[in-house]
Amino acid sequence: MKKLLLFATIIAINACNPDKSMTTETVKGYRPIYVSYANLRNVSSGSPQKLRKAGKIYTKDKYLYINEIGQGIHVFDNSDKTKPQAVAFISIPANQDISIADNILYADNADDLVAIDITNPLAVKVVKRIEKAFPYPSYPQQNGVPSRGKFECVDPSKGYVVGWEYTDLVNPKCFR
Template identity: 35%
Template structure:
């Protein structure tokens, strides 16, 4: 009898580790990768006029500039001289980008699987990609943790929910 009670107790304690209905729904959602050719990715970074933020990610502040990541789209650049009134200035289009770091005037951008180095001069408003280290990062995972399959020279820059 004690063995049966112990077995039921152990079974019950492990059942709490299983996903709840909400998590199971998330796990069972189907996502489709958004894939681009490597040549398209490498020519995709562009300095553009300001745009509204769709899905904000990380925020980086350097001197009087604030960079707000638009997840997998790029970075919004704001004049942050007056933190109570940031002024939208530019958008750095970088499909697949999720993060950036800045040292001096050099920006390091995580763009999908690549680490891109660029310079930005606020005085001249010049933005220039100076280097690209290919395949530094793994391919992007779907929000439910699954991986997509790509051919050689194909890069996943985002995922879309299949309804």
């Protein structure tokens, strides 16, 4: 009889607690901003652009290469070291870091590693791409974005995460 009474009590308590999956919770949190892989993997030379957020700087022969965080590489003719002249911009979307060896510029292109022939920096060529060489960004971790809190779970099928927006989220499933 005690077991039956205990069982009935448990059922009654659970009946009073609504199913949380049926409730709606709106909270402030971070939603990923996606870019398609087709757009990301378009590496090309173009006309010079304004330098906004400089990263690493490399020199190679008469050229100066300055990383534009998240965008690509500025190329300057540095023949006259007192007056470098902007000559090109190498677009490498979601780029954060670069290195140069011989005539090859190595760069991250989202989660890919690309090797780019810079023999002629005005007309670069991707000579090799290693896809998924770097981890996919599965949670907010960049400057200015707290590493703790609720956020919308990422969905790699939507593309690559290039940033996070702080907004209202309904029933976010992910948190750190």
